[in-house]
Amino acid sequence: MVNPFTKKGKWYKANLHTHTTVSDGKLSPAERVEQYRKAGYHVLALTDHHVTQDVRGLSSKNMLVVSGIEFHPRCKREKTNHHFVGLGVPHGLKFSRPKDANPSIEEVRRAGGVVILAHPFWTGIEWSSIRTLKGIDAVEVYNSTCEKIGRATSENEWSYMLDHGMAIPAVATDDTHAADGPYVCHAATWLNMPSLTVANVVKAVRTGCCYSTHGPKIHDFRVEKGKVKVRCSPAQAIHIMSKPAAGYKFIPTGKTITSLTAEVDPKWPFIRVVVTDPQGRKAWSNPIAAS
Ligand SMILES: [Zn+2]
Ligand SMILES: [Zn+2]
The missing domain is CATH 2.60.40 (Immunoglobulin-like)
Structure with a gap:
């Protein structure tokens, strides 16, 4: 991991986990992009459930829209499903939806995606399961929408990873579903990048050239x-x-x-x-x- 505070570059405000009417979100992709652009964000990743979308034409000068996907392979130990977000995956990705986590992660990474473990505290995934995951690039330390049930912060899960040598960075996301309200345009991952490109977003997340917040700077x-x-x-x-x-x-x-x-x-x-x-x-x- 790098220290973004000693790197040259510009700071860009990102929401890396967003849903639209392409799956279970309440706004269309274009409406969602406009909402985040107006709120001062520079990067928005559209991460609908098990589907990519064509983001061409949605970006503008100061707003980069990133193609993503959320996927939910099973977690046998907790008899539930993991949630992962893949960013920078090509539209039309033929995701075969493997049943288990590691083959799923591998498939998304092979397609060029960066893989984020989403809201492990909300899901209820224990360290004994997290430790078996191979190839995750980052974890959500904060997820605005999970605030609804008091499980927004997965800092404990992230700490277990760091304490046991799984040295990955954290991000904060909105996981936006609602049309508006307290969990929309709330959290952010500030990315330090040379310029506003998808390749730079993927690299900044993977190398931890960022910090996470739902308030302070x-x-x-x-x-x-x-x-x-x-x-x-x-x-x-x-x-x-x-x-x-x-x-x-x-x-x-x-x-x-x-x-x-x-x-x-x-x-x-x-x-x-x-x-x-x-x-x-x-x-x-x-x-x-x-x-
Ligand atoms: Zn999820
Ligand atoms: Zn989600």
Whole structure:
């Protein structure tokens, strides 16, 4: 993974998981694109269930529409289905819908797609199942639509992955179904890219050149001369997270803060930052080296 805050490039606001009337979403693809464009997003991935769609003609100068798919192979252990989002897959992909997760992931990756494990907390997939997955590129740390039942945040599932050497980045998505309301144009993955292209979106997700949010912004996060530095929008708390038990600091404050410099143990395997704003909304960086 790379550190997007030390990379050259521009920041683009993305929703990487969206449904339209092509499956069970309430707006047509064109209406959905217009809705997100007006809300200040630069990237929208259309990820209808088990179907790709022709996105030609939907992009404009500052809005890139990405062809995607959501697929649901079975999870035998939990007697349910995994949900995965594939991005950057060609329209007309002949997806054979294998029954099991790993052949499905492999098929989408072979078609050039980046594969995201969607909302594992909502689905109820345990670490014992997640650990058997091969080839996933990222995981949803936050999914707006899952907020409806209080299962928006899959930070625990992501932490298990990081703690056990499954070093993948996180994204935040809306998983938009509704026509409008609190779960639409809410979460975002901010991607740092040289320019607005599908290849750059795929690369930024795969390499973790991004951060996730449903509120606060992270302006900087880096380690310099043994110290971690953070700059962000007004926060009520900033957590520096690392491995279990040993690796986090919590900075509670009576008022909001917008920057932090703190010692960091170079022996920690990685660090990441979680910024919480006064409304309790969060932003998550991806992990970076602690030294
Ligand atoms: Zn889903
Ligand atoms: Zn979905």
